[in-house]
Amino acid sequence: MTSVGHTHGLHGGMAVTAAQGYRRRMVAVLVIIAVILAVEVVGAVVSGSLALFADAGHMLADGFGVALALVATVIAARPATDRTTFGLQRAEILAALVNAVIVAVIGGFAIIGGVRRLFDPVPVDSDFMLLAAVVGLLGNVVALFLLRSGRNVSLNVRGAYLEVLGDTLGSVAVVGAAIVIMKTGFLRADALASILIGFMIVPRAWMLLRDVVNVLLEATPRGVDLEDVRRHLLEAPGVVDVHDLHAWTITSGVPVLSAHIVVAADVAADCGQGSVLDGLHECIAGHFDIEHSTFQLEPEGHVEHEHASHA
Numbered sequence: 402m403t404s405v406g407h408t409h410g411l412h413g414g415m416a417v418t419a420a421q422g423y424r425r426r427m428v429a430v431l432v433i434i435a436v437i438l439a440v441e442v443v444g445a446v447v448s449g450s451l452a453l454f455a456d457a458g459h460m461l462a463d464g465f466g467v468a469l470a471l472v473a474t475v476i477a478a479r480p481a482t483d484r485t486t487f488g489l490q491r492a493e494i495l496a497a498l499v500n501a502v503i504v505a506v507i508g509g510f511a512i513i514g515g516v517r518r519l520f521d522p523v524p525v526d527s528d529f530m531l532l533a534a535v536v537g538l539l540g541n542v543v544a545l546f547l548l549r550s551g552r553n554v555s556l557n558v559r560g561a562y563l564e565v566l567g568d569t570l571g572s573v574a575v576v577g578a579a580i581v582i583m584k585t586g587f588l589r590a591d592a593l594a595s596i597l598i599g600f601m602i603v604p605r606a607w608m609l610l611r612d613v614v615n616v617l618l619e620a621t622p623r624g625v626d627l628e629d630v631r632r633h634l635l636e637a638p639g640v641v642d643v644h645d646l647h648a649w650t651i652t653s654g655v656p657v658l659s660a661h662i663v664v665a666a667d668v669a670a671d672c673g674q675g676s677v678l679d680g681l682h683e684c685i686a687g688h689f690d691i692e693h694s695t696f697q698l699e700p701e702g703h704v705e706h707e708h709a710s711h712a
Contacts, residue, residue, distance in 0.1 A: 426547040427471050427561060434464040437540040437568075444533025448526035451518050452578050452594035453533055455511035456571045459602060460537070462507045463564040466500035490652040494616050497560040501610035504564060508602030515595035522588035530591075531579035538572035541565055558653075559612075563605045571598040619649035622656045625689055630658070633688055637680050639664045641701055648691070658685055659695040666700060 438460040445453035476492040548562040578594035581587055621627055625648050634643045642663035650656050664677060678696060685694045 424471065424475075427467055427558070430544045430547055430561065430565065431464060431467045431471065433540045433544045434460055434467060434565075437537045438464060440533050440536045444529055448528075448530040448533070449523055450525050450530040450575070450579075450591050451514055452571075452575045452591045452598065453530055455507075455514065455595040455598045456534075456537060456568065456575055458507045458510065459504070459564070459568055459571060459598065462500075462503040463561070463568060465503060466496070466564055467561045469496040469499055472496070487651050490655060491616075493652045494613055497609060498613045498617070500560040500564065501606045501613060504567070504602055505606035505610070508599045508606060511595050511599030511602065513599075515592045515597075515599060518592035518595065519589055522592065525582055525588060525591050527579045527583040531576060531583065534572050534575035534579055538569065538576060541569040541572055545569055560609050563609060567598075567602050567605055570601050574598055574601075616650045616652070619647075621648050622650045625656065625691070630685070630689060633684050634660065634662065634681060637677065637684060639677050640681075641665055645697075655693070656691045657693045657695075658689075658691050659697075661697045661699055663699050663701055 438457055441453050441457035441460060444450070445457055472492075476489045479489050481488040544565045545562070548558060548565060574594040574597045578590040581590040615623075627646055627648060630648065631643050631646055634640060634646075640662055643660055644663070645659070645661040647660070648656060648658040662677070662681065677698060681696050682694055685691045
């Protein structure tokens with residue numbers, strides 16, 4: 402048996418993740434969040450609005466989450482070592498996990514507090530409530546614009562984007578509640594807005610948590626069909642069989658793949674030339690956009706001597 406591995410610049414080099422290109426924008430978003438948070442806290446205290454408190458709490462979670470995301474992008478960019486052979490790229494996924502948990506807790510508090518105030522409404526200064534909500538809405542729109550292009554390329558950026566999106570919708574709800582109270586005096590509109598914000602937050606937290614768990618469990622990356630991968634590999638010249646085929650994600654934008662490739666006897670005798678490996682790597686990178694792949698070439702019959710084998 403000849404075992405051959407192949408890597409593409411992860412070990413010993415600088416780790417490049419999908420979130421790296423959005424670091425400056427995330428800094429700008431963090432500043433915007435801090436300003437909105439201050440305005441909404443003051444507005445909530447002065448106006449007595451629970452909806453503003455809920456939105457401010459979500460902004461606090463957003464600020465913490467974006468700060469974590471920024472720290473994670475710095476950590477993830479550190480080079481790989483002999484102890485951390487993929488670098489610290491998973492730091493971005495751990496940051497997204499913390500974000501999901503925090504947002505879920507904030508959403509729960511918003512719902513519980515809103516339900517309580519439905520039964521015990523309190524006076525609200527609708528003018529000040531409206532002013533603070535409008536400032537928050539405008540700031541969130543700017544933050545959304547800064548992050549929207551990165552929401553489909555990085556879980557870390559998408560976590561920040563979804564949080565800001567929730568805040569934008571929350572600000573709309575608070576603006577609406579303030580107008581209702583201003584025009585009709587219906588104080589429970591504030592509680593209803595708080596509950597609405599909570600129900601907007603919780604599902605988003607669940608979706609982000611689901612994606613994070615898939616990465617941590619090393620599930621097959623979304624959009625990669627392993628049966629399709631297997632078919633392409635079997636079509637390569639000299640390949641007889643494929644087993645122990647695995648694909649997973651290190652962090653957003655960094656999918657990896659490994660497989661044991663059984664080759665014909667005449668190819669096995671000459672596999673040191675690397676022609677089979679070159680073809681396999683070009684196939685995976687070209688068809689499935691996976692730049693980092695590792696293949697072990699084996700002669701026919703060797704699988705019977707392996708201690709553990711997976712389909």
